[in-house]
Structures are given as structure tokens and as C-alpha cells.
Amino acid sequence: MELLETVWDVFLRTYPGFLEATLITLKITAVALVLGTILGLLFALMKISRSKLLQTIANLYITVIRGTPLIVQIMFLYFGITSLIVLSGFWAGAIALGIHNGAYIAEIFRGAIQGIDKGQREASSSLGMTRSQSMRRIVFPQALKRSIPPLGNQFIITLKDSSLVYIISVPELFSMANIEAAQSFQSLETYLVVGVYYLVLVMIFTYLLKLYENKLNVDK
């Protein structure tokens, strides 16, 4: 009971700063997801294209990104890019997270596109559609719908992974928790509070996703 009381105290003391930090966490996640989705789509299309070169580039990207830790990628990008151009920690972190996500999202899209029955492509071909018309109008819309559950999952992972940008001092939620814990010596309580922040964010997101999926199913 005593712990609960001190946790409550920590919550009351930290929430103005933590809410601000939550906003940064959400922003960095949003940028990473937009970038990741664009890259994912691009690399998925490269991977299923008929060009060996494009396939190789996509495979290389996916292999390297999936084969190295996110935290290494963040550091690499931060120190790599900031030696060339001036870039804030926020943008370096968001871009690193976006590039990281792109590899996973590419595989989600690729799987969904290749999972569409080949009869769909044959039917559109037999009607005179070109490969790209068939992809744009017939295959991709169906694949996108199938991608939504795994994409939602990936989005949740991204939200939580965004905590790793604390390493380049972006003042997001986890960074703030670290600072608070160090200053107050109430580490247990602080990390408990910040854990609840993430949990609530994920639950809200999951709920929104569920609503969206239901809406799609009603439409069909």
C-alpha cells in the first residue's frame, strides 16, 4: 500500500513533464510510421519486381536492417548524419526508427501482396489490364486490407521502440523517466509510472485499430 501511495505521488509530481514527453514520443512514432510505411511499400514493390537489381537492393536493405540492433542503427545514423548535416536528435531518431520499420513493413506488404490469389492477377490480365494497372487497382487494395492487422502490430512495436532514442537525448517519455529516476532516487516508482504511460498508449491504439478493422469488415 505504501508503494502505491509513493507511486501516486510520483505520478502527480511528474505528469506535467511526462505528458509533454508523451507528445514527443507520439510525434517521433508518427514520423517513423509514415517514413516506414513509404519505405516499406517502396521496398516491397522492389522485391516483387522483375528487376534483379531492384530485388538485390531490397534484399540488402532488409537483411542489414533486420540483422542489426535498432540501438546501433540509431547511434550510427545520429553520428553519421550529424557529421554531414545539422540534424536534431529528434529527426535523427525519427529517421532511424523509420528506416528500421521500413524493413519490417516491406516484408508485411510483400507477404500480403504475394498472398493474393493469382487468379486475381490472371482475371485482370485477361481483361487487358497491364501489370501495373492490375497491381494498383486489383491486387494492392486487397493486400492493403490484409496488411492492417500485422501493420497494427508493427505500429505498437514502433511506439515502444521509440523509447530507445533516449540514447541520443531526445526528451521523450523514457528519457524523462531516466532523468526523474536519477534525480529523485525513486527508480522503481518512476519506471512503474512510465510503464503505465506506454501501456495506456498501446491500449488506446489497439482499441482504435479494432474500431477501424471492424469498420472495414462492415463495409465488405
Add this chain to the structure above:
Amino acid sequence: MLKGSNIHKSFGDLEVLKGIDLEVAPSEVVVLVGVSGSGKSTLLRCFNFLERINEGSIEVDGQVVDPKKHKLSNIRAEVGMVFQHFNLFPHMTVLENVIEAPMIVKKMKKADAIVLAKGLLDKVGLADKADVYPSKLSGGQKQRVAIARSLAMEPKVLLFDEPTSALDPELVGEVLGVMQQLAQEGMTMVVVTHEMKFAREVADRVIMLDEGRIIESADPVTFFENPSHERTKQFIQLVD
């Protein structure tokens, strides 16, 4: 209208078509029969260029089609295909399924495409299902939509790949009815089917494929009453 000369097609080491010569005249209805594995579906798919032939040539409307030189999408727009499993677009309504290709491929105006599509849906008896998604239709209705969808491109030839094989028996009749009507209107058709009654009543010519070769080609009466090849006799006994 459609002419195949010396068509050879192999999948790996397996030669499925071993030199097929077949010419289909305008308004002719040709029914292809044969046991499974005889190559009849493969032949049909070659005519639609869904499979590339290894040897020989295919002419559409007097023009030899070279897959390297011609844009296959243009050729395919003239050769319609109806599939065993319908392959309707599940994310589109019945009407959207039918107007899609005329709009995308022929750049037809939406309003014109809708008029065309409604006429075709009426023809196949599904005018009232225009705004329904395919998942709400029976197999027979799906196949009739698929036929309307092919007709919307105003093809010169319509190929049917076992159009009733995936249907419950009581739904076969409605699809064959539409096909018979098309035949009477003068549509050039090549039909792979196991429906011998349809072959007897609607075909101008029945062709028997066996192990990748045409072994019998005759009008339905001769084909069923007086076939020349022993394999044909066996086949007719088996299916009739």
C-alpha cells in the same frame, strides 16, 4: 478469328501440348473435351497468353501475336476469359467489377461504363445485384457476373475454362443458359467443359484432346454418334 498453329507447351520436362492446330471461325462455338491432364485448359490459357507457348504461333483476328513485340494487354482485351473459380474482384461491387476494365483499359467514361454494365447485368439476369459484393452471391451468380465482366470489354472471342466445374449441380443450368444465349447471338466461343449436353446442343464443333494432341474434331452429331478414335468412344462412354 482465332488460330493456333503447331502449338507446343512444356512445363519443365513435361510436354503438355504436342503440336496443336486449331482454327476457330467467327461465331463458331468450339467445345474442347478430354480427360484431366489432356492439356485442354493449358491450350485455353495459351490462347489468352496466360501461358507462353514454346513453339508454334497464335493468330488473333488475322494477326500473328508475338509476345515480345506486341503489348499482350492489348491482345488480351480482345480475347475474354471466364475462369473455373470466377476470380471476381472481392473488394468491388458487382457493378464495379464490370465497369473496372472498360474504364481502366479503354478509358471509357464512368457514366458510359455504367450504362454498358447495367445492360450486361440485365442480360445475365443480375440487374438487381449491381450494388452487392461478390461474397453475397451464389456460385452461379458469380459466374454470370464474371461473364458480364468479360463481355464489357467487347471481346472478339470468349474463352471458358470449365465455367461450371466449381458449381453446385443445381446452379450449372443458369450459367450454361447464359452461354447458350451468347452462342445464339453469334459470339465466338471456345469452351472447355465436362457438360456433354451443352456440347451436343450448343457446339458447332467438338474437339477431343488426348495427351496433348487433338485426336478427334467433328460436329456434335458425328462426335457423339460416330467417333472415329477408340479413345473418344471410351471417353464418351465414361462421361455420358
